[in-house]
Amino acid sequence: MFSYLLRRAITLLLVLLGLAILIFVIARIVPGDPARIALGPLATADQVTELRAEMGLDAAFPVQLWTYLTGLAQGDLGKSLLTSRPVMDDIRAALPATFELVLFTVVLQIVVSIPLGVMAAVYRNTWVDNVLRVVSLIGVVTPGFVLAILLQLVAAHYLGFFPVTGRLDGSIDFSADITGLLVVDGVLAGRFDVVLDAARHLFLPSIALAAAGIGQVMRITRTAMIEVAGRDFIEASRAYGIPERVVTFRYMLRVASVAPLTILGLEFASLIGNAFIVEFVFSWPGIASYGVRTILQKDLNAVIGVVLVSGLFFVVANLTIDLLLGLLDPRHRIRAARDR
Amino acid sequence: MSRLLDIQDLCIGFSAYGQHRRVLHHVNMHVEEGERVSLIGQSGSGKTVTMRTIIGTLPMPPGKVEQGSIHYAGQSLLDLARAERNALKGTGISIVLQDPMLSFNPVLTIGRQMDDIIRYADIRSGRRRPKAERRAQMVETLRKVQLKDSGRVLDSYPVMLSGGMRQRVLIGMALLNKPRLLIADEPGTALDVTTQAEILALLNTLVAKEGLSLLLITHNLGVVREMADRVYVMERGHIVESGPRDDIFDAPDHPYTRRLMAAVPPLYGHKVKTVTHTGPGDMVAVEGVSKDFLTRGGWLNRVTGQFRAVRDVTLNVARGDVFGVAGESGSGKTTLAKMILGLTSPSAGEIRLDGRPVSDFAGTRDFRKLIQIVYQNPGSSLNRRRTVADQLAVPLKFTGQDRAAITRRIGELLTLVDLPQAYASMYPHELSGGQKQRVAIARALSVNPRILVLDEPTSALDVLVQSTVIDLLNRLRDEFDLTYIFISHDLSLMRNFCNRVAVMLRGEVVETGPVADIFDAPRHPYTRALLSAIPVISPEEDARKPPVTEAERAKVLATSTELED
Structure with missing residues (x-):
């Protein structure tokens, strides 16, 4: 190992x-x-x-x-022409905001899409499945910026349930020095007003960012579950008297989760670079919008820095998924052991 | 004796998309306590629907019991409350499914899967046992299916076990909660014939020792003869014939049963067809060919080991031969075929096709016009998303003909394999297994090759369909002066289809010669072990099987109880 x-x-x-x-x-x-x-x-x-x-x-x-x-x-990426500061400092300032947003987004995707995908598979070809399929399709086809603006307009501006922009309310005095993630640092500092307010700020942008992935992962989960449901060992488990609930979650979902997890890992990595539209709409001081601004300004040092960070997330996400799949599916582990 | 399972006048229908179709018609059958009963039928005959209805895994809807009853130990299964019905699963009636590779959850250990089965049965019956006691029961059950080293088996994942072991564990899983009726769906047919023989012997022992009743569902008449006291024959949802085993085998009454019996290729006796036809000159010459596979790993993917899949094989296939290559899984027969097809190159030795070394022209147009292949499973060797015509056109496009010529040729090819012209526009899923295999044969023939490699071309087919495909292959061979290399583990079929055979064991050819010589006087113990393990359908054939001692068998065969490393 x-x-x-x-x-x-x-x-x-x-x-x-x-x-x-x-x-x-x-x-x-x-x-x-x-x-x-x-x-x-x-x-x-x-x-x-x-x-x-x-x-x-x-x-x-x-x-x-x-x-x-x-x-x-040595951790020196040169100076940014746009901000006249070391690129490393800019990234250090902007990355946590995007990281927190993307993390929140992916968690949201997992807790929404996988259960719904399982539900659609269990009730396949009934009205439940049909409704879920339409909903997921809408999620996939709605452009992120449309959804972002709609949410901002309705949920934040008209209804006032959520803040319109930013990461934290201006009236709250707090600086996230430990991890840079407001929710995490808020918990560490025992400032639960910060945690709550940061979470409220995170909510709308992460929905806007998560929607497409939710639809996609839901459909993939559904397809994978249906494929596994048709395998012999599922019929065998039922015939041996394993309860339906256990068959669905322990026997089917564990085998079926390989595809959705792989997609979620890639989703996580690509969102780091692709979150800029949502970041612009919600004035989120993140690295994606920083990247776009530096590209437009031909701020080469900064562009290289952002690409490297984005690449780092891709390889780390891939590694994490590989390790996770190894935990879930012994065949990966056994093959890796055999190769040694 | 009392009836443990009693099915009366059972009718089952399916409705889908507003259409209704009845698949079981007034089925009557029963299994007595301690009895071994076989249900024989081809794919699509309704035997699987019957099995699923008995165990309660038939999805309803779309399935619907229209009339009739199933009684198990006096209880009417179809009238029981859901909880009571579930309580019988695994504890009253249990199943062994066909494919030991697919019947396990691949991501959980054997021990975990077995523990679940015991635990949930306990919960249903309101019992509570500590984990150690459940484990003791698993070990006890594994001992019953003659598996040594149960601790290692329980901690293994399914992929770590050999096929034969998995089949044993599978039977063990079915027996965990001590059911009284075991339903076995084609047990052992996915395994090598020698392993299958071990599994069938095990099932017979279990029935005798554990007081089980057995309902065996199969299309293999040889297996039925070794495993049944009484037989039901099912055709298109009807039981067409039933009775004691010997009556059915000695004097089949229904025309369908008689056709089934006649389609089974005989291993010995007066019905055997001996093919002797052969032509002048060598078509395929394999000289001292070996193939090594390197295992890699560690830092920088260094070579860590070597595995010799084919060892110093020398063969000559004459023009017009139907040359059989027999052997079990892992014997190297597929690797040999790949080298002949130029798909992989030998590590040592030389292969010549029609006098030319394969290494000189593999991959060229000339080569592809000389040799083609028909694969085992037409379901996966055909592209599901393209029509028959599209698939037949693929090789033709490389011959540089114009569209009209290609269309004409597709028509010719369909006629050649006895398919109607209208099939050109169909997709594979609209065809039956036999029809798909005909398309695959037509595709291989499209460029007028002179050699065809047939890789188990009929093993996925029912026996009646198999005989028609074999007839077709024989006709095509005569018509086009083809040479066949026939790879198979089905020695009965080989006896009647090939004129010469080679038997492979662990990469080596242990015996080769004219088919009658090999079958009537096999010299190598492995050939004798293979021949004696084949389930046959008459005592006459059984009596003529070659003798093989236990010591010889042990020397050439790995038993299915050993763990793989």
Whole structure:
């Protein structure tokens, strides 16, 4: 087990290194001089040359790459042109907000979609199933920004049930220093007013973000459950007198959960980068909207940083899912043991 | 004797999409206490519906009992309250399903699955036992099915056990709560013939020792002859014939029963057809061929071991031969076929097709026009989402013909395999198993190959359908001067279809020669063990099986009670 984890960790680092090199090369190939963009059209050629030197853009490409990689190894991603602060600081400030939002979103997806998917499978081809299928289809086809604006308008603005924007009410004085996640830090600090208010702020954006995934995962769960229900061992369990409830959850769902879990893992990783529309609508100070702003400004250091963070989440989510599937399905474990 | 199970005038129908169809018609059958009863029928005859109705797993709706009754030990099953009905599951009536690979939950240990079965039966009967006591009962049951090392079995996941062991554990699971009636659906037919023989012997022992009654559901008449006191024959939802086993086998009365008996390929005796036809020259020459598979792992995927799947095999297949390659799972026969088809290359030795080394032209158009394959299961070798015509057109497109020529050729091919032209626009699920296999044969023939590799082409088919497909293959061979390489574990079929055979064991060819020589005077103990394990349908055939001593059997066969590493 340990050697397996070690091997996976090394592969993970190699993937990240490859990604870093690739994105750095792409950033240097795209046309347009970052120094010129940063200084604006009125700057003189001398000023541009000066800034290029300051940014290290005048050095030979391998030298630039080396400087970049050694900096990266020490946690230095360079300076952002947009905010004039180290990119690492920007990411450190923006990432927790998105991470908290995405975490909340995925938890919401799990607790809603899997039970509903199971229900649709158990009552398949009845009115329950039909209603759920329509609902899931609506979830899949509604664009995130439409849902986000609708929720904001109805639930927040007209009805006033939830705050319209932001992570925390302005009247609350609190800074999340430990994990950066308001809910978690609120609990740690014993500030339950913070926890409650942060959760209220999280609610609408996470619904907007979760809807498409909920519909998708629900349908996948339903299909997987129906497929497993037709297997011989399910009939055998029933014939041996195992109660229906146990057959459904212990025997069917455990086998059927492989596909939905895989999707949820990828969903988690892709939301880190794709949450920007919802972040814009709800003025969420997260990394996705930071990423989009830096791309538009051709703020290359920052773009590379955001891509790396997003890539990190992908590989970590993949590893987590692989380990989880190993726990759920012994065949993964046995195969891994045999390969050793 | 009293009737443990008594089915009277049972009619069952299905309704779906507004259509109603009756699948069981006035079925009467019974099982006496301690009796072994067989229900024989082809797929679709209604035998599985009967089984499900008895155990109570038939989904209703769409199924509906229209009339009749089922009594178990005096209780009317169809009138019982749900809780009382459930209380009989596993404790009164239990089942052993066909496929030991698919009948386990793959993600739970054997011990966990067995524990659930005992625990929930306890809960229903209001009993409470500590875990250790339940475990003792599992160990006791595993001993009954002759499994050693029960501790390791209980802690294993299903994938870690061999097929034969899984079948034993499966029988054990059915027996955990000491049922009085055991329903077995095709037990052992998914296993190798020698393992199947062990399983059938075990079931017979259990019936005698544990006072069980057995209802055996099968289409294999050889198995019935070894396993039944009394027989029911079912055709399209009707019981067409019933009676004591010997009566049915000696003097089948109903035409359907007689047709079934006639379709079983005989192993010995006057009904055996000996094929001798052979042509001049070698079509396939296999010379000293071996195949090693490397196992990899550890850091950087280094080679950690080697496994020799095929070991120094030399064979010659003459033009016009129907060459049988016999062997059980893991014998290397499929690997050998893949090398002949150029799908994988030998680690040593050379294979020549029609005089040309395979390594020279594998993958070229010439090669594909020379040799083609028909797979075992037409259900999975055909693409479910494409019509028959689409699938037949795929290989033709590579021959560079225009669309009209292709359409014409598809028509010819369908005629060739005796299918109506209208089938061109159908999808595989609209066809029966035999029809699908005909399409697969037509597809293999589309480019006019001269060699066909037949990988168990009839093992997924019922025996009546099998005989028609074999007739078709014989006709096509004569018509197109084809050479067949027939891979199978069904030696009875081989006896009547092939002119020469090779028997493989653990990667080696242990015996090869003309079919009559091998079957009448087998020299290798493994060949004798294989032949003697085949369930046959007449005492005449049984008497002519070759003798094999226990010591010889033990030397060549792994028993199904050993754990795999």
